[in-house]
Amino acid sequence: MDSKQLIDIVAEEIGINNTDADGLYSALAMTIRECADELATVAIPGFGNFSTIKRNEEIVVNEQGQKTLLPPVIEMSFTPSILLRKKMIG
Amino acid sequence: MNEKIPLQLLAKRVAEKSGADIATAQSFIKSIFANATQSLLKGDSVTLEGIGTFKISHSPENPIVFKCDGELADQINAPFAIFEPVEISEEVSVDELDTVDLPVADDIEDLSDEEVKAQEIVSDIDESSSDMEVLTDEVSNDAVAESIDLNENNVTENTIVEDAVTLSEPIVDVVEGNIDVPEIPETEITEPEITYIPEQGEEFVEYHIPKSRFGLGYFLGIVTGLVIAALAIAAYTIYTSEALKNTAI
Numbered sequence: 001m002d003s004k005q006l007i008d009i010v011a012e013e014i015g016i017n018n019t020d021a022d023g024l025y026s027a028l029a030m031t032i033r034e035c036a037d038e039l040a041t042v043a044i045p046g047f048g049n050f051s052t053i054k055r056n057e058e059i060v061v062n063e064q065g066q067k068t069l070l071p072p073v074i075e076m077s078f079t080p081s082i083l084l085r086k087k088m089i090g
Numbered sequence: 091m092n093e094k095i096p097l098q099l100l101a102k103r104v105a106e107k108s109g110a111d112i113a114t115a116q117s118f119i120k121s122i123f124a125n126a127t128q129s130l131l132k133g134d135s136v137t138l139e140g141i142g143t144f145k146i147s148h149s150p151e152n153p154i155v156f157k158c159d160g161e162l163a164d165q166i167n168a169p170f171a172i173f174e175p176v177e178i179s180e181e182v183s184v185d186e187l188d189t190v191d192l193p194v195a196d197d198i199e200d201l202s203d204e205e206v207k208a209q210e211i212v213s214d215i216d217e218s219s220s221d222m223e224v225l226t227d228e229v230s231n232d233a234v235a236e237s238i239d240l241n242e243n244n245v246t247e248n249t250i251v252e253d254a255v256t257l258s259e260p261i262v263d264v265v266e267g268n269i270d271v272p273e274i275p276e277t278e279i280t281e282p283e284i285t286y287i288p289e290q291g292e293e294f295v296e297y298h299i300p301k302s303r304f305g306l307g308y309f310l311g312i313v314t315g316l317v318i319a320a321l322a323i324a325a326y327t328i329y330t331s332e333a334l335k336n337t338a339i
Contacts, residue, residue, distance in 0.1 A: 001129040003139040010121040020110065024118045027107035029140035031100060036166045040093040042100060047123040048154075050141075052166060059178065067180070071173030074166045076142070078156030087131060088146070088153035 036076050048080040130154065 003025060011021035032050060035042045041051040057072045080088070095103075101116035108115065126136045126144065135145045142158045164171075 001126070001134050002137045006122055006125055006129075006136070006138070009125050010118060013121050013125075014114065014117045016110075016114065016118075020108075021118070023108045024104060024110055024115060025122070026140075027104045027115075028100075028119060028122070029138070030107060031103045032141055033162055033165060034103075035095050035100075036162065038093065040095050042095045043097065044100075044119070044123050045097055047127060057173075065180070067178040069176045069178055071175065072170050074170070076156075076158040076162065076166065078142070078144070078154070080154045084127060084130075085153055087127070089150055 036074075039074070044081075046081055046083050048078055048084060050076060050078055052076050 007021045007025050008018065011018050016024075032042055036050070036052045039052045039054065041049050043049050052074055053076075054074045055072060058070050059067050060070060061067050097116065097119065098112075101112050101119055104110075104119065105112045105115040110118075122138075126138070129136050130144060130146060133146060135143060137143045138159075140159055140162060142156055142162065145155045145157070147153055147155045
């Protein structure tokens with residue numbers, strides 16, 4: 001399922017038109033981006049947490065013994081909530 | 091940094107951006123992720139544009155795999171975009187890589203002192219340059235006034251302009267060769283005040299007579315001495331004459 005399908009379903013569920021739903025979705029994506037820039041964690045009850053982790057530069061060695069210095073990177077990770085995890089495991 | 095954004099705050103920020111009310115934004119967010127959960131439970135993957143993709147994994151430890159949206163990943167890694175993976179030669183050891191020459195605290199203080207000194211010097215230069223400007227203004231005004239006076243005496247303007255250039259060379263830009271006498275408002279040219287001195291028939295010369303070391307006291311001393319000597323001689327003469335009379339008697 002993609003975001004467009006989700007927006008259509010949600011717009012119908014909460015009783016708003018698709019234009020407003022598109023605007024709300026854009027605002028949601030933008031807010032999550034801003035939170036990621038701030039290295040903040042976004043908590044969605046019943047779904048999980050979006051958090052950003054900064055990994056420092058590191059040296060990796062391949063099979064031939066060649067060392068490579070990797071630059072630092074900020075990764076966005078998702079941790080499912082306990083409820084969602086239980087549902088998924090069944 | 092490392093702040094946790096709860097649903098209420100997220101809904102408030104979404105509402106501010108979209109123009110909707112907070113309750114609508116909150117129900118929208120809840121509904122989006124509730125439907126995403128339903129889709130995942132059905133076994134489908136969910137792609138949220140601008141956020142990322144959720145896929146199902148059969149690992150019990152991590153049942154959902156999240157892949158961040160590429161554009162979002164680029165945005166949050168923008169500060170490190172200038173860095174690229176660098177291959178390290180085998181000759182370089184890890185210990186050498188860990189060594190970084192950072193300035194120690196003393197050096198930092200010294201640098202700050204030098205910076206302060208440099209700022210003081212710059213401020214001094216600024217002050218002196220402002221003085222120079224004042225001086226050059228005065229000099230240029232004087233030079234122009236002088237040039238006007240000298241023009242009357244059939245002196246070429248070129249030489250005067252060159253003189254003005256040499257005097258005001260540090261600040262004022264003067265085009266050499268072109269005889270452009272700057273137009274100065276009449277109010278700026280102040281003629282020197284001339285005090286009238288009436289002519290006299292003869293030139294009065296004041297001779298300076300040097301003072302003698304022998305003053306009036308010297309002459310009074312001599313006169314007093316002569317008077318005393320005269321009195322003494324007279325007294326001696328009278329005394330000797332009376333003594334001769336007594337002996338004759």
